[in-house]
Amino acid sequence: MATIKAAIPGVFYRRPSPTDDPYVREGDTIVPGQTIALIEVMKNFNEVKAEQGGTVAGFLIEDGDEVTIGEDIVELKD
Amino acid sequence: MSDVLVRKGGLHTTVQDKGRDGYYSLGMPPSGAMDQYSYRVANMLVGNPDGAAALEATYVGPTLEFTDDRYVAVTGADAPVTINGEPVERWSTLRVRAGDVLEFAMLSAGARLYVAVSGGIGVEEYLGSRSTYTLTGLGGFQGRALKDDDRLPLDDDGATPPAVGSTLTEKLRPAFPHVATLRTMIGLCSYRVTKDSMREFSEVPWKVTKDADRIGYRLRGGRLRFVDRKPPHGAGSDPANVVDLGYPIGSIQVPGGDEPIVLLNDAVTAGGYATVGTVISVDRDTIAQTKSGDQVRFEPVDLDTALAARRDRRDRLERARASLRR
Numbered sequence: 001m002a003t004i005k006a007a008i009p010g011v012f013y014r015r016p017s018p019t020d021d022p023y024v025r026e027g028d029t030i031v032p033g034q035t036i037a038l039i040e041v042m043k044n045f046n047e048v049k050a051e052q053g054g055t056v057a058g059f060l061i062e063d064g065d066e067v068t069i070g071e072d073i074v075e076l077k078d
Numbered sequence: 079m080s081d082v083l084v085r086k087g088g089l090h091t092t093v094q095d096k097g098r099d100g101y102y103s104l105g106m107p108p109s110g111a112m113d114q115y116s117y118r119v120a121n122m123l124v125g126n127p128d129g130a131a132a133l134e135a136t137y138v139g140p141t142l143e144f145t146d147d148r149y150v151a152v153t154g155a156d157a158p159v160t161i162n163g164e165p166v167e168r169w170s171t172l173r174v175r176a177g178d179v180l181e182f183a184m185l186s187a188g189a190r191l192y193v194a195v196s197g198g199i200g201v202e203e204y205l206g207s208r209s210t211y212t213l214t215g216l217g218g219f220q221g222r223a224l225k226d227d228d229r230l231p232l233d234d235d236g237a238t239p240p241a242v243g244s245t246l247t248e249k250l251r252p253a254f255p256h257v258a259t260l261r262t263m264i265g266l267c268s269y270r271v272t273k274d275s276m277r278e279f280s281e282v283p284w285k286v287t288k289d290a291d292r293i294g295y296r297l298r299g300g301r302l303r304f305v306d307r308k309p310p311h312g313a314g315s316d317p318a319n320v321v322d323l324g325y326p327i328g329s330i331q332v333p334g335g336d337e338p339i340v341l342l343n344d345a346v347t348a349g350g351y352a353t354v355g356t357v358i359s360v361d362r363d364t365i366a367q368t369k370s371g372d373q374v375r376f377e378p379v380d381l382d383t384a385l386a387a388r389r390d391r392r393d394r395l396e397r398a399r400a401s402l403r404r
Binding site: 005007008009010011040041042043046066067068069070 | 089090136137138184185186288289290291369370371
């Protein structure tokens with residue numbers, strides 16, 4: 001199954017802010033270029049954009065966890 | 079003069095050189111390339127003079143389109159590089175033509191990439207340096223990190239670089255170990271921390287947190303205890319505080335005892351936190367190539383060792399230069 005990987009290290013967030021809904025949920029269909037999460041590093045919140053489209057099968061890391069470069073964060077099914 | 083078209087700026091890409099030395103006493107940090115070794119080799123590979131301005135990219139490389147013929151080299155962190163989609167060597171003298179596009183894929187080790195272009199980045203000097211100091215918006219390209227669609231000026235290209243395809247041997251490239259060792263001179267205010275805690279300081283691995291940038295690296299992993307005392311006038315009640323002093327570049331302060339901060343090229347120059355040690359200048363190259371989530375260890379060394387390390391880096395740079403001679 002295809003995955004979306006983190007391109008930068010930092011802390012992973014699924015919501016634009018703590019009181020907002022997640023960008024995407026399991027079962028959602030996403031399109032290339034769509035923002036699906038944030039990674040906080042160097043005092044900035046950086047948008048994680050999907051390089052490819054598909055249906056979100058699941059998130060592989062938890063909201064607020066640390067990620068490293070190249071780590072799988074989302075699993076996609078066609 | 080010509081321009082480079084910045085198609086994508088990357089995450090945090092700035093113009094840097096050897097640094098803006100001589101103004102520390104006024105509160106102006108030197109800025110400059112964080113990994114001086116990789117920066118200097120990049121200039122050698124394109125035939126630039128030692129202090130020419132180059133690009134430093136953190137975590138994500140920029141996408142650059144050239145508008146004339148140039149020599150280019152990419153050094154520093156490990157990340158696949160392409161020109162017009164074709165893989166090219168890193169640490170190597172490359173030739174680009176007008177319209178060629180240099181691009182990076184995802185980084186696999188290290189943290190900072192350097193891109194040198196023959197002629198050098200042609201931004202105006204500010205106080206004798208082209209380095210960017212983003213905190214106050216001075217120097218470099220408009221005092222800031224590059225953005226998509228910037229046009230970056232290049233100086234005229236009179237360079238005689240090594241032959242195209244000349245590549246630095248792996249032995250002379252930096253390694254990116256799992257736990258990076260940072261040789262450290264203990265002091266100036268290590269007397270504020272208990273003996274046991276100073277031992278812990280140099281024994282535990284410290285993890286680089288998300289708060290790690292050109293200003294400083296915040297670390298986590300141990301908990302240091304301070305020696306009890308009645309604070310002297312001007313120090314304040316926090317046990318991590320002392321009467322204000324100048325901070326050496328590379329100095330390590332320990333607010334709270336559990337979050338050491340290593341001050342780096344863009345850091346504040348003075349303040350009132352106890353600095354328990356200073357990473358030696360050569361090993362600032364090493365910390366510059368660690369990223370959030372990586373681990374570092376502080377290894378206490380004496381001044382002779384620090385100076386020997388500096389001579390050794392100079393020798394390595396000269397060996398690199400000799401090996402690339404055309």
